[in-house]
Amino acid sequence: MTGANDDSSGSDDTGPREDHQAFWADAVADEIEARNPDEPITIKGGVSPSGVPHIGHLNEIMRGYFVAQALRDRGHAVEQVFTSDDKDRLRKMPRTLASLDWEIVGLDEVDAGALGENLGKPLTDVPDPFGCCSSFGAHQTELLRKSAEAMGVPIEIVSNTQLYAEGAFESVTRTVLERRERAREILADYQEKVDDSYVPFSPQCEACGHLTETVTAIDLNSETVDYVCESVEAGNRIIEGCGHEGTATLREGKLPWRFEWPAQWRVLGVDFEPFGKDHAEGSWPSGEEICRELLDTEPPVPMVYEWFTYNGSALSSSSGHVITVDEVLSVLEPEVFRYFFTKDPGRARDFDVRQLDQLVDEFDRFESVCFDRVDATDRERAVAERAYPMVVDSVREERIRIPYTFAAVLGMTDDEALRASMARRSGHLPDDAPEWVVEDALARVENARTWAVRTDNEYNYRLAESLPEISVSASEAAALDSLADLIEREHPDGETLQQQIYDTAREHGIEVGDFFELGYRLFLDQPQGPRLGPFLAAMDRAFVTGRLRRE
């Protein structure tokens, strides 16, 4: 169905605060619907692709995604686009870069000169320092595309450079130049340094390729501007101009950001756009006014999102304190990370790798709430039922989750059959679980294992492949042998075995604590570990008895 709500004005009389939406994306969807937008409804995001794309940038995609899904669920056709603002000038050297395989490298490992010699040019005119893409901008855009793909979000990526090149911005640019007096007036309310000489267009110098700011003449008949390539200030530094005097068409240059953003809204027909708090007080209010006053277009429904921090401090492409989508997905299932973005965008949030188990536990609860397996408030249930289907690839109630920390423990072995049998014997997987359930449940093990290794936390065990070098006393040897016999004879369950370990230690006059440590050394080559009884009971019996006998 298309074109919902057309002119049925009678049904719109209910006030906007009529029913409070539990899930934020539905509140946004309400706002968008209230405007009766043309279909497909267009949701946009975008970034200037200059540094290593990190999880903060993903807000531009994920926040829109949930709104898009909420609208689609209501029967609307929705298109989610993402502009790579790749006509932006390269202003400074990034400290780190990412290869297309997400390897983070320093400038010394790439052709840094490709960047350094081209400061001031549009990102798409800067060579790729990795040499693998047609430009630095293209390289960066490719990383963004991969991020969205990895998150399973279908978006159309639009190159800003491309939009200029094909003339999509031409008429808007013309309008802005025609009405530059008004443009100045508006912008001057937001930016003090806008003076009479300000021209809302930056031509690209035909000689050196820099984006320049000194426009000397505007000819709207021929749709060209004359310029002098003078030095410009960018990113707290001066970028030298070449002094060339030339003429540029409206496709050969770019609008300043404050105008470019509203121009995108108009050209792409944007109905909704989320943006970070950096824009909330700057480009949004000016953009809103520019859009209405200058471009005669209604601006999109806005949404400000708070920034994430990473391990407690600000994410920063330039300083290199980043975590990429690729890294996150090496420790989290995509649905868990998608869940992270269902949380209130207005709240500042830390992505703390050391505490990822909490996030995963939260997700597991979220899933359980959706399927009504645990107690929850009405609100929590409403959010879960609404957002959960947008988070998973498919809603399958039979799915089983192994707790993240236990999954990390299962990572002690690479033997997948052993992982499965340990999960079964420990009660986390029913014996009759279908193949796909087992496979799904165990998929988490690799993630959790990577996490445990990366943070080197208390779940970072490794099953000792071969017999560790340990010396045992005569009484300890006897105790271990006797425990092995017991296991062979009685096949005890975990709790029984736990008890038998205590009993055996005492029977042989060994300190209980010492005996446990001996057990951990034997199997993990560490002095501590998980509850020994259940742990040993979960493993292959012959292996356990053999190891106890120090074979």
Place this chain on the structure above:
RNA sequence: GGGCUGGUAGCUCAGUCCGGCAGAGCGUCUGGCUUUUAACCAGAUGGCCGGGGGUUCAAGUCCCUCCCAGCCCGCCA
């Protein structure tokens, strides 16, 4: 200097729009055999809701103000 956003239990977060007993999970503690062991179960513990003031029968929620963090505009460079 002006403004915007955030600040809720040890941790991660709901609840704030629209005032009605301060919540969840995790952690911690205790118990579950005579037993320290990270995957079990039960119970308990946990809060000046950033501070202060105001409105109200009633404030985490509304108003004012201050503090802290981040950001925007300006100023400076």
